[in-house]
Each structure stands twice: as C-alpha cells, then as structure tokens.
Amino acid sequence: MxxxxxxxxxxxxxxxxxxxxxxxxxxxxxxxxxxxxxxxxxxxxxxxxxxxxxxxxxxxxxxxxxxxxxxxxxxxxxxxxxxxxxxxxxxxxxxxxxxxxxxxxxxxxxxxxxxxxxxxxxxxxxxxxxxxxxxxxxxxxxxxxxxxVSLENAVKETREKLEKSFYDSLKSILNALEARDKRIYKHCHNVSIYSEKLARKMALDKKTIEKITIGALLHDIGKLAVPDNILLKDESELKREEFELLKQHPVIGKNIVLPVLKDDASILNIIFYHHEKFDGSGYPEGLRGEKIPLEAKIVSIVNYYDSLENKIGDNDSNKRELVIEELKKSSSKISDPEILKIFLSLLE
Known part of the structure; x- marks a missing residue:
C-alpha cells in the first residue's frame, strides 16, 4: 500500500x-x-x-x-x-x-x-x-x-546575433559611403565624434549616447543617392530644383537604413530630422522647437558646426573664433539655444 x-x-x-x-x-x-x-x-x-x-x-x-x-x-x-x-x-x-x-x-x-x-x-x-x-x-x-535562465540565454544569444548583423550592415553602409565620397565620410566621422562629446556633456544615459554616436555617423548616408554635380557645389550655388533634390537626402537616408534599423527610432530620427531648424525653417518636415527630437537637435548643431569649419577653411587663423561667432548667430533660429550653450562650452 x-x-x-x-x-x-x-x-x-x-x-x-x-x-x-x-x-x-x-x-x-x-x-x-x-x-x-x-x-x-x-x-x-x-x-x-x-x-x-x-x-x-x-x-x-x-x-x-x-x-x-x-x-x-x-x-x-x-x-x-x-x-x-x-x-x-x-x-x-x-x-x-x-x-x-x-x-x-x-x-x-x-x-x-x-x-x-x-x-x-x-x-x-x-x-x-x-x-x-x-x-x-x-x-x-x-x-x-x-x-x-534558458530563455534569458536564448534572448542574449539572439540579441548578440542581431547586434553582429547590425554592425556588419553598418560597416557595409559606411564602406559604401567612403568609396563614394571621402569628404562626406570624414564629415560624418567628425559629426559623430563631437555629437558623442556633446551628449556626454549633457549627461545623457549610455544607451542614448551610443544611439546618437551611431546616428551621427550615418546622418548623411542619403547623399549616396545624390548626383556628384550637386554634392560638389556649395548650397548657395544650387539651382532650385537641385536644392530640392539635395533636401531629399534625409528621406533617402532613412529608407536606406530602415530595413536594418526599423525598430531604432533614435537613429532614424537623427537621419531624418538632422536638417530641421529650431525656428521651423528646416526640412524635410519643417518641425519647430521642442517638436524636433532631442537626438536630432544635438546632431543638427554639430552638423552645422562641422559645415562651418569646412566652409571657412584651414588657412584662416581666426577660424575657431569665426565658427563660434556664426554658431552664436544661429541661436534660437537654427539651433536649440540651451543645447547650443552647452556645445559652445565644449569649444571655448
């Protein structure tokens, strides 16, 4: 019994x-x-x-x-x-x-x-x-x-595979950009470096800083589809239809990386909105003020800064002072004044 x-x-x-x-x-x-x-x-x-x-x-x-x-x-x-x-x-x-x-x-x-x-x-x-x-x-x-525990290990393994796939795709995209135009490639690297510094200065969390760094590196990826005869001109020299085509590069860039980054809003926002201006005069959607995503506002300021650096050239002994002066003029029109103030503290 x-x-x-x-x-x-x-x-x-x-x-x-x-x-x-x-x-x-x-x-x-x-x-x-x-x-x-x-x-x-x-x-x-x-x-x-x-x-x-x-x-x-x-x-x-x-x-x-x-x-x-x-x-x-x-x-x-x-x-x-x-x-x-x-x-x-x-x-x-x-x-x-x-x-x-x-x-x-x-x-x-x-x-x-x-x-x-x-x-x-x-x-x-x-x-x-x-x-x-x-x-x-x-x-x-x-x-x-x-x-x-098994589920956590499986999730970790899947995440690692996805991250490897993501970084492999990222490397391929950047290689394509470098092969197409080393000048734009260098600009993207500069913007990425300073965007990371600005994000750290703003005491953002580690994950956000990582997203901003990657997004800044990819922000001009859409220019892969813009013809050379437009890219090589100064914006002030572009015909209206040429400028309209150039303005499509944020949209094109987003579409290029969307299959890889469809769930990563932060990086997509940087690529899509980095030419929006604080007063609403930017593109592609004409967003104004706080409607512009934070990560895009950060990269926008650094993007403008590096463009000014390239425009003024290395021969001018007052280059840094001239760039800072131009940045200050952009306050509240092109850039978020509070973020610009933090960025200027990095430069001065």
Missing amino acids: VLSEYQLRGKMKSSKKYKFLIVEDDFPVLKILSDILKLSPFVGTIYTTDNGEHALELFKENSIDVIITDILMPKITGLELIKKIREYNSEAHIIVISAYGNTDYLREAIRNGAYDYILKPFTVDEILFSVNRVIEKLNFLEERKNYV
Missing part, C-alpha cells in the same frame, strides 16, 4: 535531492519521520532537532528546502518558528505536524505561511503524500527557474 501510493505520487522528472529539517521534541516520532523521509528518492540530507531555536540556526546555516515541525515544543513553539523562518525566507516550505485537532492552531499555522499540515497519529502514506506534494512544487519552481 505504501509503495503503490508513493509510486503514484512519485513520477517526477527532476532528479534533484532536497534538504529537509525535522523539528520534533518527541524522539521516537522524530526517528519515525526521518525513516519515512529516507524512502523518498528526492530527499537528500535530513537535519533533525528537538527545539525551535536550534531549528532556526540549522535553517539559516544549511539552505534548508523543507521544514517539518511540531506545533507545541519547548523554547520556541512551532507557530513562532514558522513566523521567524518566513521572516528570514518568505519562500520557505513548511509542513506542520500536530497531535491537536484544534483548528485554531492549524488555521494560524497556514495563515503564517505553512504549506501543509498533518495530524498525529499519522500514517506513512500521509507523510509521503504531503512530502511529495511539496517536492512537486519545488520541482516546478526549479524547472521554471531553469526555463527563465
């Missing part, structure tokens, strides 16, 4: 053995409980004690999985022990054994966190049934924990 009942309840996948603690001041009962537990292949080390104080010490020192405790004992009662154990570890699994059929005792034990209770005199089947119930729960919790 005992084995058939045990076999019925004992079909569990896990081979893990759990640590049990028996707290019982009646030595013959303690010995019987210990012998019954040894019948279970899922029970590992069995600790025993005849009082609650020692039980608490054993529990804290040995990572006990299941406690089987009597209610009425010297020093610390079973009810007090349950409270103290649950205060130390709210996940502890406790089975209460009592010779008293008083429902108040049992109700309080369950209310304090006991998992199950058994009345004396008990049978071997009753003990094994209760023990197997708690082991089934522990096995489930262990399997769930392992599943979560």
Whole structure:
C-alpha cells in the first residue's frame, strides 16, 4: 500500500535531492519521520532537532528546502518558528505536524505561511503524500527557474546575433559611403565624434549616447543617392530644383537604413530630422522647437558646426573664433539655444 501510493505520487522528472529539517521534541516520532523521509528518492540530507531555536540556526546555516515541525515544543513553539523562518525566507516550505485537532492552531499555522499540515497519529502514506506534494512544487519552481535562465540565454544569444548583423550592415553602409565620397565620410566621422562629446556633456544615459554616436555617423548616408554635380557645389550655388533634390537626402537616408534599423527610432530620427531648424525653417518636415527630437537637435548643431569649419577653411587663423561667432548667430533660429550653450562650452 505504501509503495503503490508513493509510486503514484512519485513520477517526477527532476532528479534533484532536497534538504529537509525535522523539528520534533518527541524522539521516537522524530526517528519515525526521518525513516519515512529516507524512502523518498528526492530527499537528500535530513537535519533533525528537538527545539525551535536550534531549528532556526540549522535553517539559516544549511539552505534548508523543507521544514517539518511540531506545533507545541519547548523554547520556541512551532507557530513562532514558522513566523521567524518566513521572516528570514518568505519562500520557505513548511509542513506542520500536530497531535491537536484544534483548528485554531492549524488555521494560524497556514495563515503564517505553512504549506501543509498533518495530524498525529499519522500514517506513512500521509507523510509521503504531503512530502511529495511539496517536492512537486519545488520541482516546478526549479524547472521554471531553469526555463527563465534558458530563455534569458536564448534572448542574449539572439540579441548578440542581431547586434553582429547590425554592425556588419553598418560597416557595409559606411564602406559604401567612403568609396563614394571621402569628404562626406570624414564629415560624418567628425559629426559623430563631437555629437558623442556633446551628449556626454549633457549627461545623457549610455544607451542614448551610443544611439546618437551611431546616428551621427550615418546622418548623411542619403547623399549616396545624390548626383556628384550637386554634392560638389556649395548650397548657395544650387539651382532650385537641385536644392530640392539635395533636401531629399534625409528621406533617402532613412529608407536606406530602415530595413536594418526599423525598430531604432533614435537613429532614424537623427537621419531624418538632422536638417530641421529650431525656428521651423528646416526640412524635410519643417518641425519647430521642442517638436524636433532631442537626438536630432544635438546632431543638427554639430552638423552645422562641422559645415562651418569646412566652409571657412584651414588657412584662416581666426577660424575657431569665426565658427563660434556664426554658431552664436544661429541661436534660437537654427539651433536649440540651451543645447547650443552647452556645445559652445565644449569649444571655448
């Protein structure tokens, strides 16, 4: 009878053995409980004690999985022990054994966190049934924990593969830009370096800084589709239809990287909105003020700065002063005044 009942309840996948603690001041009962537990292949080390104080010490020192405790004992009662154990570890699994059929005792034990209770005199089947119930729960919790760990590892592995794919794609795009026009390629690198510095100066979080750095590196990628005869001209020399075509490069750039970065709004915003102006006179959508995404405003200022540097040329001894003066003139028209102020502090 005992084995058939045990076999019925004992079909569990896990081979893990759990640590049990028996707290019982009646030595013959303690010995019987210990012998019954040894019948279970899922029970590992069995600790025993005849009082609650020692039980608490054993529990804290040995990572006990299941406690089987009597209610009425010297020093610390079973009810007090349950409270103290649950205060130390709210996940502890406790089975209460009592010779008293008083429902108040049992109700309080369950209310304090006991998992199950058994009345004396008990049978071997009753003990094994209760023990197997708690082991089934522990096995489930262990399997769930392992599943979560496996899931996290799978997510991490997938993320790493996606990141590698992303950076491989990014490298290909930048190689294409460098092959097409080294001047634009150098400009993108300059804008990326200073955009990162500005983002750090603004104390933005690490992830945002990373996105701004990448977005700045790609901000002019749309110029891959603009003809050379337009790119090589100064904007002031462009015919109206030529300038209209040049103004399409943010839209083209976004479309180029969209298959790779469709879920990365920050980088897409930089590519698409880096020519928007604070007064609403920019393109492609004519956004104004705070409607322009922060990351695009940062790259816009640095983009304008590097364009001024290239326009003035290296032969002018007052180059830095002239660039700063032009930047100050752009305040509130082209650039966000607050962000520009921070950027100027980097230059001065």
